[in-house]
Amino acid sequence: MTKTKQRRRGESRRNNRGQFLILSVLIIIILMISFVSLLASTSVLRMSMNRTDFREVTQEVTLNFRSAVGAAMAEVSRSLDYKASISRYKNYTSLDEYPEAASSGYKSISDWQKTVLQRYPGLGLNLSATQPIFECKWNSSSGYSRASSNMSLDILVYGFYGWKSEITVELNVTILDLYPNRTNGKTEAFFFRLLKENDVPMTDLQEEATSLFYQHVESDEFTLSKGINLTYFGDGYYLAEFSMYSNSTIEGLNKIKNLIASLNDAYFKDDPQTKKTQLRNMIDEVIECYNARQLKEAYLNLTLNVRPKLVPGGVDSWVISTANTTEVLAWIDLVRSQLLPTVRVALQDFRGIVVSAVRTFAEEGGPTHKDNTGPITRNLNVSPNPTGGAPSVTLTGLIDDRTTGLSNITDAEYFVGAPGQSGTGRKLLPSDGFFDSPVEEVNARIDVSGWTAGSHTIYVHGQDKTGLWGGYSSITVTVTGLIEMYVDSIEWNLLPSYRFPFPGWRWYRLEAIVKIVDIYGNPVNRAWVYGHWNQQPLRAERSMTNRAGEARFLSDPFRGSRTFTFTVDDVTRTGYIYNSTLNKVTWRIWP
Numbered sequence: 001m002t003k004t005k006q007r008r009r010g011e012s013r014r015n016n017r018g019q020f021l022i023l024s025v026l027i028i029i030i031l032m033i034s035f036v037s038l039l040a041s042t043s044v045l046r047m048s049m050n051r052t053d054f055r056e057v058t059q060e061v062t063l064n065f066r067s068a069v070g071a072a073m074a075e076v077s078r079s080l081d082y083k084a085s086i087s088r089y090k091n092y093t094s095l096d097e098y099p100e101a102a103s104s105g106y107k108s109i110s111d112w113q114k115t116v117l118q119r120y121p122g123l124g125l126n127l128s129a130t131q132p133i134f135e136c137k138w139n140s141s142s143g144y145s146r147a148s149s150n151m152s153l154d155i156l157v158y159g160f161y162g163w164k165s166e167i168t169v170e171l172n173v174t175i176l177d178l179y180p181n182r183t184n185g186k187t188e189a190f191f192f193r194l195l196k197e198n199d200v201p202m203t204d205l206q207e208e209a210t211s212l213f214y215q216h217v218e219s220d221e222f223t224l225s226k227g228i229n230l231t232y233f234g235d236g237y238y239l240a241e242f243s244m245y246s247n248s249t250i251e252g253l254n255k256i257k258n259l260i261a262s263l264n265d266a267y268f269k270d271d272p273q274t275k276k277t278q279l280r281n282m283i284d285e286v287i288e289c290y291n292a293r294q295l296k297e298a299y300l301n302l303t304l305n306v307r308p309k310l311v312p313g314g315v316d317s318w319v320i321s322t323a324n325t326t327e328v329l330a331w332i333d334l335v336r337s338q339l340l341p342t343v344r345v346a347l348q349d350f351r352g353i354v355v356s357a358v359r360t361f362a363e364e365g366g367p368t369h370k371d372n373t374g375p376i377t378r379n380l381n382v383s384p385n386p387t388g389g390a391p392s393v394t395l396t397g398l399i400d401d402r403t404t405g406l407s408n409i410t411d412a413e414y415f416v417g418a419p420g421q422s423g424t425g426r427k428l429l430p431s432d433g434f435f436d437s438p439v440e441e442v443n444a445r446i447d448v449s450g451w452t453a454g455s456h457t458i459y460v461h462g463q464d465k466t467g468l469w470g471g472y473s474s475i476t477v478t479v480t481g482l483i484e485m486y487v488d489s490i491e492w493n494l495l496p497s498y499r500f501p502f503p504g505w506r507w508y509r510l511e512a513i514v515k516i517v518d519i520y521g522n523p524v525n526r527a528w529v530y531g532h533w534n535q536q537p538l539r540a541e542r543s544m545t546n547r548a549g550e551a552r553f554l555s556d557p558f559r560g561s562r563t564f565t566f567t568v569d570d571v572t573r574t575g576y577i578y579n580s581t582l583n584k585v586t587w588r589i590w591p
Helices: 004-039 053-086 099-117 249-261 272-291 295-310 326-340
Strands: 127-128 133-137 142-155 160-178 185-194 210-215 222-224 228-236 237-243 344-347 356-359 376-383 393-402 409-416 439-447 452-462 472-478 482-495 508-519 528-533 541-544 548-554 564-572 576-577 587-589
Touching: 053 099, 053 127, 053 133, 053 142, 053 160, 053 344, 053 356, 099 127, 099 133, 099 541, 160 237, 185 344, 185 356, 210 228, 210 237, 228 541, 249 272, 249 326, 272 295, 295 326, 295 472, 295 548, 376 452, 376 472, 393 409, 393 452, 409 439, 439 452, 482 564, 482 587, 508 528, 508 564, 541 548, 564 576
Parallel strands: 482 576
Antiparallel strands: 127 142, 133 142, 142 160, 142 356, 160 185, 185 237, 210 222, 210 344, 228 237, 344 356, 376 393, 393 439, 409 452, 452 472, 482 508, 508 548, 528 541, 528 564, 564 587
16 A cells, blocks of 8 residues: 555656646747737837927027127117217217217127027037127107128038028107197107117007107207106007196296396396387297297297397397396296207117107298398217228218208208318218208218328308308318237137036036237227137137227037137228238147
């Protein structure tokens, strides 16, 4: 029995091992079948990696360029407006008077270009922008601020070449007519229209971005109004109402009558009571003209009839030279300012661009006074002066008939060297395009390329509507040649660039500092320096010099050991000429 049991146990163990082997084989077969099935059901998926579309890059850079040009124009116009506001808009109403304002705009475009190149480091961008042309003309009834520049773009990685974009941004304002129903001397109301580039209306002008000024007739400066109210009428048209003086025109005229009555009899040369009565009657005539809305007639009565008789020591004066008529003369001038208001508007749009315009409101309407005197010429300016090798200069001036008959200006001319016969000179043009006001800003572009070096005198005068030519005013322009400049040195500066391309890595950028001086060794400010790096995607770069004459260029980020070469290709600046033969260095290798 014992042997039989042992035999059975052995057979049982063999059977168990056999079953285990069979089970193992089945498991392996099942696994193989499952694996084959998995392979059969697996599809190959395309692996995608993010890749920037050159169209998107081109569109984004172009849109950013428009914004950059607008931001540059904002910098320039704000700088000019700040300078003008300090002088209370007596001057600095064009970039010809303050060309330094443009330097901030040049730097803004240069900084934008550097930022774009840093933003797309792996695309091999070849990006260049022409030097912007900035224009600010705020000295007429239609003022404008305008900037234009051209951009070219290549994306070397995609083989995309030749993209060009021409950008112009603009803001212009035109002062239109007075609104008589809301104008009484204490409050003035007038219409204006505000447009941006392509004559698109600006519809969202805010009162806090608007400044209104008024001018006293005996001053070139403007006074800021404290109260402003704007009403929008659509299509860019606005009605502006603002506070001017604390009294109305009628109140001012009555005040003048009372002051005349209270003048000391001893002030008059003879028959004081009769003279006072006559003067008061003259003021009543002014009041009648004003009530009939004959503002020009009222102004001329005060200016040509009343005022001269109260000026101590004047040719037509009724008072003695020691008479104290200061207060009554001040009130007469205040009312003259109300009758013939000169207003200036200064506006800023949502982009930060500032524009300004000025207008003197004078109604036509046949005055009984005969205009016997031609207009006055003043505020002459020539730019650039000295010429510094410039082939032409801009002549500007103001032709003013407000105190010599109040007739509209119809012509202006200039002579070089000596005055000639009236009407035979070279023409000056109105800055706003039309001779339609008693005061006109005029300008002319004068070719001086053939003039000899030295001083030349320019004589200017204007003509009014009655045909009378005014006296000459003169200005001297000094013709000088171009000043030579050259590269004095190229220095290196190693800068850390920790954030590019991965945090914590020790990456660097190399800065090339190019110094430009003139032949006298003086640093040249605001010169454009053009150059290129040999060790990175070949592209022209430019940078403007600072007051130390230094222009700075940054290499692409790098790590480890690298050799760089920076080469200066060209240097430009108005009034200067780049003489590469004087260079102490043109290129330099680092290290």
